[in-house]
Amino acid sequence: MFGGIPARNGVNAALPIHLGATGVDDVFSGSDNFLMAFGPEANPAGLIEGLGKRFEITQTNIKKWTVGxxxxxxxxxxxxxxxxxxxxxxxxxxxxxxxxxxxxxxxxxxxxxxxxxxxxxxxxxxxxxxxxxxxxxxxxxxxxxxxxxxxxxxxxxxxxxxxxxxxxxxxxxxxxxxxxxxxxxxDAVRGTVQNPMTREEVVAKCRDLMDPFLGGAQSKGLVDAVLNLDAVSNLGLLRPLLQRRK
CATH class of the missing domain: 3.30.1330.120 (2-methylcitrate dehydratase PrpD)
Incomplete structure (x- = not known):
């Protein structure tokens, strides 16, 4: 559910462009922009605050346990x-x-x-x-x-x-x-920013989820590829690792 909806939205956004639709270059500029529609009281300066210094992805929590x-x-x-x-x-x-x-x-x-x-x-x-x-x-x-x-x-x-x-x-x-x-x-759940999991724990969580469907060898290959993503010359090479083999 959580992974599927953003993926679907990304595909839906790309399809109109693929079919020739046009759009604005910057959704945050102009009189009828994103902020006016969804956050008229927002502070636009916040969009670039800490840009290049603060990376929100590092504030991500990861559930150690697949439970509520x-x-x-x-x-x-x-x-x-x-x-x-x-x-x-x-x-x-x-x-x-x-x-x-x-x-x-x-x-x-x-x-x-x-x-x-x-x-x-x-x-x-x-x-x-x-x-x-x-x-x-x-x-x-x-x-x-x-x-x-x-x-x-x-x-x-x-x-x-x-x-x-x-x-x-x-x-x-x-x-x-x-x-x-x-x-x-x-006081600080394991996997939160206040008490982050080690890389080994994150890999173990991934393997617990993927091994039953992809198999141990393929899961390991996918994990290794993602952890060395900067060395992957063609992201298309990840597709076979993501596909369940018959």
Whole structure:
């Protein structure tokens, strides 16, 4: 959805030109320009502010987990606890997740797996990660291991965290049958500008999405080509790497 619509708009913009249509050289100039139509109160000087020095693409957030945004921080927190304090599932008594009240409404026990906090936290408990496939596997909703761990999860809407919104903050507390309790707070979600992923993590995310459709070898070739785009003499060479082979 997110990638398809901009691509469609680009094609739709190019087709009239291909068919001979004409247009203005600069949509931001003239009496009936883009800004007058869409932002009459805008400051035109902002278009060139920091030009050549500030690059907005470097302010891009990348989702580490293929789940609803309010679930990102809880998964970060739970994974951190699992790594710092490894525990067996039969040792686990309860998991309490605190997020902003408005976020909780969005992800509380939803039917869609990838925006159900309880389902995704249960997957993280069982798999120690959340892959794209696991996040969208409807059958796993009824998987015995998932059902058992899901029953241990409590979602708490937190007004204090609501006051921090739109910053996505989560506090996860894991309690074991032994009485041991581990707490992790996440203030900057992994993949955001404040806590960016490493190149290796970004590649791993891409491979998780592409490998099932393109195959491991082709996905690796595409990643290598994109990471060395300045050395690609003809962008048409990327097309075979983007096409799923029969």
């Amino acid at each position: 945004s309010p679930i990102q921080a809880p998964l970060d927190a739970l994974q951190a606890i699992q790594q710092k304090h490894p525990f067996r599932l039969d040792e686990l008594a309860k998991v309490v997740v605190r997020i902003a009240t408005s976020e909780a409404k969005t992800v509380n026990d939803r039917n869609m797996q990838d925006i159900s906090l309880q389902q995704m936290v249960a997957v993280m408990l069982v798999d120690k990660t959340v892959s794209f496939r696991a996040a969208h596997d409807k059958a796993r909703v009824e998987e015995p291991d998932i059902v058992r761990e899901r029953a241990k999860i409590e979602l708490v809407p937190d007004e204090r965290l609501e006051r921090l919104y739109p910053q996505l903050v989560a506090v996860v507390e894991v309690t074991l049958h032994s009485g041991a309790t581990y707490t992790q707070r996440i």
